[in-house]
Amino acid sequence: MQNRATDFTQLNFDELDEPLRATTFVVVDLETTGGAAGSDAITEIGAVKVCNGQILGEFATLVDPGIAITPFVSVLTGITDSMVAAAPGLAAxxxxxxxxxxxxxxxAHNAPFDVGFLKAGCLAQQRPWPGFPVVDTAVLARRILTRDEVPNCKLSTLAGFFQAATTPNHRALSDARATVDVLHGLIARLGSLGVHSLPELRAFTAQVSDAQRRKRHLADGIPHSPGVYIFKDAAGTPLYVGTSKDLRNRVRQYFVASETRTRMGEMVGLAESVDVIVCAHALEAQVRELRLITTLKPKYNRRSKNSDRTIWLKLTREHYPRLSVVREHRPDGADYFGPLRSARQAEQLRDAIHDAVPIRQCTDKLVPGRHVRSACTLADIGRCSAPCEQHISVDDYSVLVARIVQAWRADVGELITPLRDRLTQLSTHQRYEEAALLRDRIATLVRSCARAQSLTGLNRIEELVAARPDGVGGWELAVLRHGRLVGSDVAARGIAPMPIVESLVATAEAVDDRSAGLMAVVEETEILLRWLGEPGVRLVRSSRPWALPAFGAGRQRRWLASAKAAVGLANPFADRRGLRISHQPTRGRALG
Structure with a gap:
């Protein structure tokens, strides 16, 4: 048996691949003005070139980003506008x-971030990306270290664990030096795992098992067409349903290094066959995928776990109705709003309506003319009309309820106006936390009503035919009835589309009006709405005008955009990342 050294040196002279000890690494770290490559800019580059444990050179420079550095970034990195004023630009x-x-x-540590900015810089300069092999020490650490050893794989944590000579401090060269020590510490662990060369290292971090690679034959014979694929186990039980514009290429990705999800690796290990459904175009594939997930509930589709869960906001059918979050739409004559995406969204929507309309929030059964109990605190502060003490008649209370229903169906303005007035008052009195909470509730109310009105508008149309350019001179055709896709086809370039449309309409599925339905139906309608809103889509015919309420929630889009922008501008220091503590008392030392 051949012996190996205790460090990461490869002693097998018959090794065909370049051993790690002979590989030259350039460890790089960037400081930037933000996290979005392409819109944010680089402020500093630091890099260290190493081979066989020896430092061959270092590269460090500040970079003029061409844009202002925010106060938060300056606090985090210590880099200010004045420091980069005389620095060279990225072009140099x-x-x-x-x-x-x-x-x-x-x-790099979290390599997609740093490499993404470098690639964006090359693209801006019309310079080809050299195609470096890339190693991510964060991914490598997750594969090698256990939770018992490190609580997380942040650079500061790993630097402390491997006793790096340099402490990372959000400056590029210091962080790069710390990453060098982390890289060497990780490579020292790889020898015992049978990883001694760069190809072995890349295969190790790819998280693709040999069992996955051996199943590449499952992609044989699958066409290069849009459609849906279904992974099944030996018993024919569906494991996972997916969709792609190119079925063959997508299925093959599950057996190569580009597929890194552990959950998918487990699924492929159980899979014994792949069934495909070829579709006319991507829209049909998306709809079929949704329907199959809802019907089959495959174990490895996250969406299938919640496909039968629906959340509604209900106006109870009483003399004095109240709002209630429920999970079932019943034919009881009550008004229902939804389905909503989550219980949290339903609760936010309910709270926003309570802020705007003083309907009761208690669960007591109230009867006109009968005093139940004394009014609660909400009545004292004007947040409830106090029907429990007969302060409001049934007719007057029904006016409040009608405002809510009207907002859901047509005019959201009667709810938005009092909320925006209160938002202005809170801001004027510098009660910013309360104002931010109210702003989020208003946004939830507007988005929910806009979504419901858009879905309703499309659901009302008995039949709608639309066409979208396929990019090569032809048309993707779709027939919709009551918010469901009932027919799809393609009119290739040079072929008259209208005969295909007539044939498609004649053979399309018949659908009844669905004023209320399952979340799967709503999700399908949302897919169709997104497709109809894409550039170039044309309406061929419609049984009735496709319209939204003139004073509906869609009018509030500009306000929604400003509210979203205000979230980031309200407090530039409200960042979830923790600031590193540079100095702290030594443990065990008495203070004073």
Whole structure:
């Protein structure tokens, strides 16, 4: 038996692949103005070139981002506008860095972030990306270290665990130096795992087992067409349902390194066959996928776990109705709003309506002319009309209820106006936390009503035929009835589309009016709405005008956009990432 050294050195001279000890790594770290490559910019680049444990060189420079650095970023990194004012721009720095890293393996902690900014820089300069092999120390750490060893795989945590000589401090070169020590510590662990070369390292981090690769034959014979694929086990039980514009390429990805989800690796290990349903175009594939997941409930589809869960906001059928969050739509004559996406959304919507309309929030059974109990605190502060003490008649109370139903169906303005007035008052009195909470409730109310009105508008149309350009001179055709896809086809370039439309309409599925239905039906209608809103889609014919309420929630889109922008501007320091503590008392030392 051949012995191996205790470190990460490969001693087998017959090794065909380049051993890790002979591989040159360039460990890079960037500081930026934000997290979005392409819109945010690089402020600093730091890199260290290493081979066989030896440092060959370092690269470090500030970069003029061309945009202002926010106060939060300056606090986090210590880099200010004045520091980068005289620094070179990325157009001068990037070529120098690419030359420094040429012929090396690029290493970064959370590599998609750093590599994404470097690729965006190359794209902006119309410079080809060199195609470096990339190693992500964060992914490598997750594969090697256990929760018992480290609570997380942050760079600061790993640097402390491996006793790095440099403490990361959100400056590029310091973080790159710390990452070098982390990389060496991780490579030292790889020898005992049978990983001694760069190809073995990349295969190790790919998280694709040999069992997955051996099942590549399951993709044989699958066409390059849009459609739905179904993974099944030996007993024919559906495991996973997916969709793609190119079935063959998508299914093959489950057996190569591009598929890194552990859950999918487990699924492929159980799969013994793949069934496919070829569709006319991507829209039909999306709808069929949704219907199959709802029907089959495959174990490995996350959506299937909640496919039969619906949430509604109900106006109870009483003399003095109240709002109630329920999970079932019953034919009891009450007004229902939904289905909604979650119980949290339903609760936010209910709270927003309570803020706007003083209907009761208690669960008591109230009868006109009968005093039940004394009014609660909500009545004292004007948040309830106190029907329990007969302060409001049934007729006057029904006016309040009608305002709610009207907002759901047509005019949301009567609910929005008092809420926006109160929002202005809270802001004027600098009660910003309460204002932010109310703003979020208003946004939920507007989005929910807009969604419901859009769904209702499409559901009312008995038949609608639409066409979308397929990008190669033809048309993707779809027939919709009451918010459901009932027919689809393609009119290729050079073929008259109208005869195909007539044939499609004649053979389409018949659908009854569905004023209320399961969440799956609503999700299908939402898919159709998104498709109809894509550029280039044309309405061929419609049995009735496709319209939304003139004073509906759609009018509030501009306000929604401003509210969303206000979330980020309200407090630039309200970031979820924790600031590193640079100095703290030594443990065990008495203070004072």
């Amino acid at each position: 720095v990037l070529p120098a860095f690419l030359e420094f890293a040429s012929g090396s393996v690029l290493v």
